[in-house]
Amino acid sequence: MYSPLDLQVYVRNSGHQIIGQLDDFTQVQLVMRYNAVSNWAMDISATDRNAALLAPESNPNGGLIFKLYGSTLLSGPIHTFGYASNQDGTRKLTVAGPDDTQYLxxxxxxxxxxxxxxxxxxxxxxxxxxxxxxxTLMKSLVNLNLGSGALTERRKSGLTVETSSNRGKTGQSFKYRFETVLDALTEIARGAPIGCRPDTSASASGRRTPQPRSSSRSTRRRTAGTPRPSPRAGATLSRPRTRSMRRT
Structure with missing residues (x-):
């Protein structure tokens, strides 16, 4: 079990660079889906020192990065933004959106x-x-259809496809015609078995790299001495704050 203070939330700009950290949030919900678009939602005090960074007029096309024990759980753009009142009369800000898998x-x-x-x-x-x-097949498909190898008008700005580590198997056959990239990746990966998601670990430099990952629990990397729970597909991870919401 993790401590409530182990979850960090960072604000990113349109170039996927971290521009601030959020402290006074009251609830975070992450719906993690394997090889599918995940979703997130967060309530935060309207008086948080960096709350203004969430507003679309001050940070257009911005988003959030959620980390647990220093490892990115997911990251995605802010799609909904609104103010509301808590039961005690204090103001809160609610933001929500999908993760970056939406681009696929x-x-x-x-x-x-x-x-x-x-x-x-x-x-x-x-x-x-x-x-x-x-x-290699998955990364090639991404690169040719929305990476640097795609036609200019189809490229996703800031997307970088890294060199393949040759995970998975060989001998595969498939054909696609106007299916979504994510649907194709899911089908290609199904028999390997591996999955993929955009990697925001290089967010300080504004890079997003689709990274295949094994579906086998035994192959997930862990830092020695640091247990790191992995939410299952479809699970909801919530974290109410245990510290006071009020600043003194």
Missing amino acids: ANALVWPDPAHAIDSQATAYYAVTNSASSTE
Whole structure:
């Protein structure tokens, strides 16, 4: 079991750089989904020193990064923002949104990623009995459809696809035609078994990198002497503060 103080919440800007930390939040809910878009919601005192950073007019296209024991649980953009009153009359701010996996869910797999929609040279994005690893195939698909290898208008700003570590298996075959990138990745990964999510550990430099991860509990890295619980898919992680909400 973790201490309530082990959860850290950081504000990021549109370039995915950390610009502040939130202290006076009263509740955080994280709905973690494996190989799917996760969701988060947070209540925070309206008087928190960095609450203004959450407002879309002061931090357009900003978001939050949630960390437990220093490791990122998830990160995502702020989609809803609003004020309300607590039972004691104090003001609170409620923000919520999806995690960055939404960018994979919103992008399409083009039959011929190198060309415009009216110049598609092939009917499917197809791979047959590939000698490449599952991870390599997944990263290539991301890179060609919304990474640096995609057409300029399809690129997701700030997205970097790192070199493959060749995890997974070989010999895979598949074909796609305008499915979402996330649906394709989920199907490719299913037999490996690995998963993927955008990695915000490099958020200080504004990078987002889709990182395959093993679905096997025994292969998850842990820091010696530091137990780190991993919320299961669909679980809700909430953390009411145990400290006073009021500042003196």
